[in-house]
Amino acid sequence: MSIVPTYAALLALLFVALSIRTLRLRRKLRIAIGDAGDAAMLRAMRVHSNFAEYAPLSLILLSFVELRNAPAALVHGLCLCLLIGRSLHAFGVSRTHEDYRLRIAGMALTFMTLIVSSAYLLIAFARGHGAF
Template sequence: MLLITAIIASILTIIFVKLSFAVIGLRRKNKVGLGSGGHDDLERAIRAQGNFAEYVPFGLILIACLELNGAPWWFVVLPGITLIIGRLIHVKGIHEPPPNFSNRVLGMKFTFGTLITLVVLNLGWSLYGLVA
């Protein structure tokens, strides 16, 4: 069972839905059906949602692989928490007008660090499983 992955995925999905509602609200407010219509607030919301959608699936797949392959619970929980934190920091940085590049960079450092860690954990755990 993927109990830990289910919790992490649920939290991330709540964040994604909130980001999606922000885009929808700004599209209605600015009367823009496609693209950003030159509205900076809408452009930031679109990119926050898009960036989230681009990176989170890889993290969730790797987290699920660890859990399915029987890795210790903390191998699954800790990267999940750091992925959530990284994504929240990035969203905060991208939404602050003018965009707060330090938070965006920090959020991406958390995200990339988590993804790279998940790759290493998955490779290491898989090789350990093959040898043991």
């Protein structure tokens, strides 16, 4: 396994950036916990949380796809879909005047990663390659 860890590292850096952005906003607004009814804080929290909700499962599936010796082009393509998708979603939702096109594109790429990875693994299992 050599492809997915590189993308996992890039996604981890994006997660750290989203975390720092959220922490800075908390400090600026003096909000220790929750959103205190502040729309900007809620938006930052949801961008951060959404990333945390989708990236881990996607990376697990991508790791399994790579462990199945899937073609490198497929693994890179799926990893790029996830990286670009999570980036577009974070950028789109982070904006005060949200660009729904970026949000939708980001979610579509993320869902494509989840669906194609899942389908690849289920088809591999059905073909009798159930054991790693």
